Amino acid sequence: MSDVLASLSEWFSERPQWLQIAAMQLLQQTELTNKDVSEITALCRQETDGKLPKTTCSFPVSAFSQGTPSTLRLYSISDVEGVNALAPKKPLEFGKGNITVVYGNNGSGKSGYVRLLKHICGARNLGVLHRNVYNSGSTVQKACISFEQDGVLKSHTWSGQDICDDLSSVGIFDTSFNKAFVSSEDVISYEPPVLSFFSSLILVCEKVARALDAEANRYQSKKPNIPTEKKVTPEGIWYESINTKTTSQDIDKYCTFDSNDEADLQTLQQRLAEQAPAEKAKQLRKQKQHIDTLVQDAQKYLEQLSNENCRRIIVAKKKSILKKTAAEIAAKRAFSSSHLEGIGSSIWKALWETARTYSGRAAYKETEYPNVSQDSRCVLCHQTLTQEGKERLVSFENFVKGEMEKAAKDAEKEYEAANQTIETLPPSGTLKAIIDAARIPQDEVASQVMEFFAQLQSRKDQLLEIDSEEAIPASVPLLKWIENAETYSKSLGELAEKYEEDAKSDNRQDIKKKLNSLHIRKWLSEHRAAIDEEVERLKLLNQIQEAKRSTNTKALSLKKGELAEVLITDAFVQRFNAELKVLGASQLKVKLVKSKVSKGRVLHKLQLLGAAQSTLVEILSEGENRIVSIAAFLADVAGKSNGAPFIFDDPISSLDQTYEEAVVQRLIELSQDRQIIVFTHRLSLLGTIKDFAEKKSIKPDVVSIRTADWGTGEPASIPLSQSDIKTALNTLINQRYQDAKKATENGDFEHAEILLRSICSDFRTLVERSIENDLLCGVVQRFQRPVHTLKLKELAKLQSIDCNLLDSLMTKYSRFEHSQPAELPVELLGPDNLLADMMALKDWREEYMKRSAPTVAG
Template sequence: MTTEPIEDIEDWSKKLAPWRQDCLRRVAISNELTDADISELLAMIKHAAGFTLGDATPPAPEPFSKAHYGGGKHDPIVLKGIANVQNVNRLISNASLNFSPHGLTAIYGRNGSGKSGFVRILRTACRTRVENADKLKVLADVYGAADGPQTADIIIDTGNGDISIAWEAGTQASPQLMQVAVFDTLSAQLYVDGGSQIRYLPFGLALPHRLNTVSLTLKDLLEKELAVAVGDKVALTAVSFVPVRSTKAQQFEKAITKDTTEALIDEAASFETADQIRLDEINSILSAGDAAVADLAALASWSEGTATECEVAAHLFSDAALAELDRLQASALACRQAARVAAGELFTNEPLQGVGSESWRALWTAARDYSLKEAYVGRAFPVLSIDDGSAECVLCQQPLLEDGVARMQRFQKYMDDRLDMAARVAENAVLNAINEIPQFALLLSEDFGNRLEQIRKRDSKLAADLAAFQATASKRRANAIAILQGLGAKIEPFLPSPHIAMTNLAAKLRGEMIELSKAEDVQERAALVNDKAELEDRKILAANRPNLIRRRDLLVTGSAYERALADVKTRGITIRANELVDTHLTRVVVERFETECKNFDISHLNIALARKSGKTQAEFSVDPQTKLTRVTSEILSEGEQRALALAGFLTEVASTDGAGPIVVDDPVSSLDRERGAKVAERLANEARQRQVVVFTHDIIFFNEVCRSAEGLGIEPVTIALFSDRDAAGKVDAAGMLWKGLNVTKRLGRIKQDFAPLPKLCAESPAKYEYEIKNLYGRLRDTYERAVEEVIFRDIVRRGSDVVQTQLLRYITLSDTLAIRFHEGMTRANTYSHDNPAAETVPVPTPDEFKADVASLEKLINDLKAEGEAAEAARPQMKPKK
C-alpha cells in the first residue's frame, strides 16, 4: 500500500456508534472474538436500543485508536507436518509427513503413491477455495472396511514450540490453519471459472470487513432472538370477535401499540358484575314479548308477596314472639290448674268423680247449649222448676228432686266462679293464637322451588338467603304451633329476613317491565342493540386482557429489536471498506496479478482483475477484458487455465496478511515444459519469503523446482512417497528416487552408501564386490548426469523440450577436462559392467573407489570454473542491463 490506512480508519471510527468503536478495538487486538466478546457487544447494542437488561449492565464501550492497531495480527505459523493419519484414503495407519520449517519442501510420488491423501487433509484443514464444499470430503479406503472417522494431527509452530492441531473430516477448521493456503486441481478450476477472489486483506484494511463480519454475527443472533421472543406470537394474541363490528372494544384492540399503557388496557377491558347484569337485562329485553312481560309481572307480584310474608314471619316467629306464645300457653295452663283445684274442694262429696274436669265442663257446656237452644228456649240455665213444679233435667230428663236442684245450683255456681272464667279466657287466647298463625301461601306453596330458581338466575345470593330463611321460617312456624299446643319445641337460630332484598328485586322487576315496553320502540331498540354489542365485545376484551398485555409487551420487545437490528446494518461499513480498498489496495493487487501473468507468459490472454467486494471481504475476480461467449475454461487451453489459476493463487497469497505457508499440488499438470520451468522458478522464488510445500508426480518438474531453489541458495528438502499392495503414503527411508537427484546429491548418496563398505571388504570380499559394482554403476550415472547438468548447463534436458539457449555462453570443454572425463567414465563403466569370468579386471579397493569419487568431484568443480571463465572471456555476450 502506498499510504498507511489506519489514520483513515481511526478518523472514520469516531463517527460510528459506540459499540462499533468498541468492536473495532476488539477485532484489532484479538485474532478471533470470544463468546464473551459477542455477548458484551450484544449487551451494548441492546442497552442502546432500550432493552430492559435487569441487573446485567453492559461494559462501557471503549473507542478504537491507533494504539490498538497491530495487536490483532495473526501470529505467524510454520507448518511442521502431518502425523497420526487414520482412515484417509489408502494412507497407511499413522502415516506422517514432515516439512521443512522454511524454504522449500518438494514431495515426489508416482500416481497412487498417496500424495492426494495428504493434500486432501490439508485442503480441508487449511485455506482452500472450492465452489462446492462437498468436493472437500475426505473418504476412507474405498477398497477396505472403514474403521472410525478420518483424523490426523497437523503440527505447527507459532514460535513457542510445536503445537498439535487435531483434524477430523467434516469438522470446522482451526483459525490458525487459515494462514496456510492450498492450491490443487479443484481450486485451480475455481480460480479460472469462479474468479480469483482475493478474500484476505492486509490487517488494517481488513478491520472494516471484520467489523461487518461481527455485525452479521450479531444480526444473526438478534434475528434468532427476535424469532424466539416475538416471531408470530403477536398474531397469536389477536382477539377473535364475532361478528366484526365497529365497537369501542374492537377499535381499541386493533389500535394497540408499544405505547399503549396498562392503565388504558384496564380501562378498555373493564367488565364488572353490573355490566353482566345489564347485558343479561338487555338480552331479556330484546328477546322478550307479551309473555315475558306477563312473566315479569307475575314474578314481581310473587316477590312483593314473598317479601311481605318474610317480614310477617320474621315478626311472628322471632325469639321474642315465640317466648310470648310460650308465656300465653303457660298462663292458660296455670289458670286451668287453679280452677281445677277449686273444683276439687267444691265437689269432694259428689257421687261421681271428675266434676270440674275438662270432659265434665264439656258436658256442662253441651247441656247448657241444649237447654238454651232446644229444651228451655228463652229461660236461664239451669232451669230448676217450671210453674212451681219440678223441671226435668236436661241430661237425664228426669224431674229434678231437691238433691238434684241443689247439685245443679252448685255446678252453676262453680261455672260462674272467677277462676274458671279466667281459665277459659286464657285457653281461648291460646286457641286464637293458634288460629291466627298464617298459612304463608307463598313461602310454603308447592311452586316455591320454581320461583326460587327464577330468583337464582337473577341473584344467586338472594336465592340462597331466601331458601335458607324459608326453611327456618317453616320450622319456626311448626315450633310456634307446638308451643301453643303445649308440646314444647327445640328452637333453632332464626336467619335474617330477606324481605328488603325481595322488595328491591320486585322494584327492579317492575323497572324491567318498563324497559321491555321500550323494546317495542325502533329507536329505543337500536340503542339497546348498540349497548349490547358494546357490552359483549368489552366482555370479550376483558377475558383477553392477558393477551392484550402480552401483545403490548411483544410490540415493545419487537420495537427494541428493530432498533437493535438497525444498529447492526452493514451497508455503510461496506461502502467505507470498499473505499479504503480502492484507495489503498486495488492498484497493488491488479499490478501484482499482471506481474504474475507475465511470469507465466500468459499476458497475451488479455485477462485482468476487477474488484468485486462484499460485506465481509474484498474480492478481485478474474474477468476477461474481451467479451467471451463461454466460461473461461471452455476457451483457454488446459495449460493456459493452469497458468492463469496459479497467477490468481499467487496474487491472493501475496495480498494476504502475513507470510503464511503455501501448499501446491501438481501445479504443472497440463503445462508445457517451458511454462513448467517458469512455475518451478516462481515457486522457488516464493520460497525465499515463505514456507513452500510442493507435491508432484512429475520427476522433471521435481528436478526443475529443486534446481531453481538451489540456484537461489535454498537447499530444498525432498521426500519420496510410494505405495504397495497394502497401503499408500509410505515415505521412502532412502530418500528421493535416484533419477530425481542432481549431481551433488548423487555424490552425497554414493558417499553415504560407501561408508560401510571398507568394513564389509574385510569381512566378506564377495559381498563387497557386489556392493562396489553397484556403486560404480551409480558413479557412471552421475557422470552421465554431469554431461547434462554441468557441461551443458541444463541447456537441453532429457524429457524436456525446453532449450535454454541463453546459457550457451557458458559452454566450453578443454581437451584436458575432456580426457579426464573420458578416463573417469571409462573406470566407472569398467567396474560397473559385467566382466569375464577370468580375473582380468581386479576389484577396486575402498581407497581406489574413494579416489575415483574424489576425481569426479574435482572434475565437476573444474568444469564449472572453466565455464565461468569462458563466460568472463565473452564480455560482449553479457546481457544488457
C-alpha cells in the same frame, strides 16, 4: 489515503456503541478472545435494552500504520486419521530449507495432504474432506501440524472441524483456485491494515450474531401442540398466533375456565346427547317442582316453628292454664256447699252444657235454662225441683255464665288456635319419596334434608311439653342445602328452557361450537403456565433479534468497499499484471475488475479485454487458464507482508515447457523470503526445480511419499532418479545389502531373494544415472530441458576402460529391469558378487570425479 481515513472517526461515531467499544478493543489487541466476544455480546444486549451507559469512543486513525511483518514456517504433519486414505506411520516433514518438493506417484496421498492443509488453514473452496471411502468404520478425523511463528515453535491438533487461526495466512494453490479466479469471482486475501481491521470487525459482528443465535437457541419453545381439531376455533386461532404483543388480558380472556364453565360444558354435552329434548324438559320441570315443594315446605315449617311463633304458643298456653286455674278457684268457692265432688270441673261442665242442650231442645223448648218455674223438674233426674234445688241450679248457671269461666274458655280456644298454626310434618318415608323424586344428586344433601326435618319434628314435640319461653329449644339452623336446592332448582329451570328451545329449533351446530369453545378454553387453562412462559420467551427472543439486527455488517461492508476502491483494486491489478509478465504471459489480454462487496469481502473477477461477453474458460486454452490462475494467486498472496508459506499442488499441470520453467523460476524467487512447498507427481518438475535452485545456490528439500499396505501418504526415500548417487549407493551397500545378507544367514531364502532382486533393479538405475551424471558429466539429463555445453570439455577425461566397466554393469543388471523370455530365466547373482559390483561402481566414481581432463592444445 489520509483524507479517506480522516472520515472514519465521524463514521464510527454513528455506529452502535457496543460496536465502537469492539473497534477500540480490536485496535488495542488485534484479535478478540472468546471471552471478549462474550462480553461484547452482553454489551450489545444491554444497548438494545437501553441499559448501556452512554460513553464516547475516540477513533485513532493513526492506528493503521504498517507494522512489522511476522514470520511463519510449516514443519510437519503427523498423527493423521480419517482423512481420505491417508494413514502414515511417520510424520510428513517439510525440511529446513525455504523450498520443499513433496514427490509421489498418483494415488500416493499428495492431494489428501493438500486437502487436509486447506481445512486446517481455512483456505478458500475447502470442499468436502472425505474419510476413507473403502473403510466402513467411523474413524474420527484428526491431524497434528507443527510450525514456527515468529521464532516460537507451536503445534495445533486439528479435530475435523476447527481452523488454526495462526495458519490462516498460508496461501494454498490447487485446481480449485483456477475455478475461483478464472471461472468465477473471488475475494482477494491481501488487505491493507485498515481493511484488515474492517475484516476483523465484521468477523466480530458475525461472532456476536452467532453468540446471540446460540443464546436464542437455549430458549426452546415449550408451547404444547394444540390438537388439530381445536386449531380452527377462535381460541385455537388465537393460541396459534401468540406473539410478543399478547397481553395478560388476552390470556385471561382465552385461558380462564372455572366451575361454572365446567357445568356449562357438562350441560352442553348432555344437550347434544339428548335425542328427545321436549321430554327431557318435562322431566326437568317435574324435578324442579319436587325440589321447589321441598324447599317451600322447609321454609314453611321453619316459619311455623320459629322462635317468635313458639313464644306466641307458649304465651297462649300459659294464659290458658292461668285462666283455667282462676276459674277452678272461683268454682270451688261457688260450689263449696255441694254434696258431690267435681262440681265446676270440666266433666261437670260438659254435663251441664249437655243438660242445657237437652232442656232447650226437648224438655223446656220455650223456657230459658234452667227452668225453675213452679212444678218444674230436673232435666237429669226428672224429679220436681225443691226450692233449694231451684236455688242451686240458678247458682250453677250464674257460675257458668260468669266472667272467670268465660275467660278460661277463651284462653283455651286461643291456645288451641296457636297450636293449629304448626302443621303436621311429613314422615320420613314421605320425605324420602320427595327427595328421590327431586333427584337430589348428593347423598350428603339427602341426609341433610332428613336431619333438617327430624330437628323440626323434635322442636315441635318439645314444644308440647314446655310451659315457659326460656325452655323453648334452640332453633333449627337454615342449612346450606336449602340455598343449594334453590340454585339447583334455578339451573334445572334454565336447563329445561334450553331443552325446550332445542325442541323448537335445530341448533345443534351452535351447541357444538359452544362445546368446542369450552373444550379448548379448558385445554388452554390447563396449559396457562406454558402459555405465560411462551409469551415471555417470545419477548426475550424479540429482544435478542433486535440486538442481532445491530450486528448487521452491511454498513461495514459498504464502508470497506469504499476504502477498497482506493486501497486495493489498483494495487492488486498492478501486481496481477506484473505476475503475468514474469510468468511470460503478458500477451494474454486480461484484466481484473471489482464485481461487488459482500459482508466486507471485496470480490473480483477476471475478464478478457475486448471480449466482455465471453468468459476466460471459453476463450483461453487449458494451459493459458492455468497460467492466468497462477498469476492471480500470486498477485493475491504476494501482497501480504507476513511472510506466510505458499503451498502448490501440481502447479504446472497443462503448462508447456516455457510456462513450466517460468513458474519454477518464480517459485525459486519467492522462496528467497518465504517457505514454498510443492506437491507433484512429475519428475520433470522435480528436476527443473533442482536445476533452477542450483543456479541460485539453493538446495531444495525433497520428500517422497508412497502407498503402503496400511494406506497412503507414507514418507519414503526419494526416487533414485532424483537422489544423490553417492548417498543412494551407500544406502544399497550399508543398509539394504546387509538386510539381504542377514535374511540369507537366517535361512529366510525367499525373503532374501526378494531383497536381492530389488537391490539389483535399483543398482541398475544408479548405473544408468552414473552414466548421465558422471561418465557424461551431466551434459544432458533426463527430465531436464537444459544442455550444459560448458561441461563438454570434461568429456576429454573419458577412457575406454570407463565405458567397458559401465557397459558390463548395464549388461549384467539390465536383466532385472527388462522382461526376459520364460525359457531363459534370470539367475540371481550371489550376494558377494552383487557387493563386489556395487563397490566397483563406488570406487570408479570416486576415481573418475578426481580425474582431471587433459589439456587440449589451442
